[in-house]
Amino acid sequence: MTILPTHQRVARVSRIAVITIALISFTLPVTAYAITTATQVQSPDNATIEQRNRAIIEAAFEKWRGGTYVFGDLLAPDVVWTIHGSGPVAGTYRNQKDFIEQASLPLTSRLATPVVPEVRDIFADGDTIIIRFDGSATTTSGAPYRNQFVWIFQMKDGLVVKAEAFLDLVAYQQVVDNNAPRSQ
Numbered sequence: 001m002t003i004l005p006t007h008q009r010v011a012r013v014s015r016i017a018v019i020t021i022a023l024i025s026f027t028l029p030v031t032a033y034a035i036t037t038a039t040q041v042q043s044p045d046n047a048t049i050e051q052r053n054r055a056i057i058e059a060a061f062e063k064w065r066g067g068t069y070v071f072g073d074l075l076a077p078d079v080v081w082t083i084h085g086s087g088p089v090a091g092t093y094r095n096q097k098d099f100i101e102q103a104s105l106p107l108t109s110r111l112a113t114p115v116v117p118e119v120r121d122i123f124a125d126g127d128t129i130i131i132r133f134d135g136s137a138t139t140t141s142g143a144p145y146r147n148q149f150v151w152i153f154q155m156k157d158g159l160v161v162k163a164e165a166f167l168d169l170v171a172y173q174q175v176v177d178n179n180a181p182r183s184q
């Protein structure tokens with residue numbers, strides 16, 4: 001067995017450490033690149049998702065402004081829609097049918113004209129879209145209805161799967177309480 005002097009053992013260990021560090025430093029960038037590339041391939045570009053969702057919402061609001069009913073095509077059948085605030089209509093609706101019958105229809109049946117949205121802002125962040133808009137219509141008694149809204153949509157496959165709505169519920173309730181429903 002050969003015992004090397006201390007300075008030779010230290011030199012050998014130092015060379016091994018330098019070689020190891022060099023190898024690691026060369027492989028880390030390649031590994032990081034491979035992980036980044038794999039992640040990019042697996043998940044769609046966030047900007048593309050935002051652009052697609054924003055375009056869907058912009059087109060829907062433009063159709064709505066023109067008098068076309070858009071919610072049947074925009075909302076997933078099992079949409080979860082929450083109206084924040086207090087009042088009879090505030091709460092969470094667990095599907096499109098319940099939302100339309102219990103929250104939308106009590107108001108729209110008391111309007112002589114459809115609500116016309118005036119979009120102020122649309123913000124997109126991945127699958128989340130935020131729309132700030134004003135809405136106006138004429139009630140069945142001829143009075144004006146005006147409200148301001150913020151809707152936050154979570155989108156999946158081009159449909160709204162979750163919605164949160166902020167609006168003046170007093171204005172909503174005044175229309176419901178003070179106007180007769182249209183005759184069907």
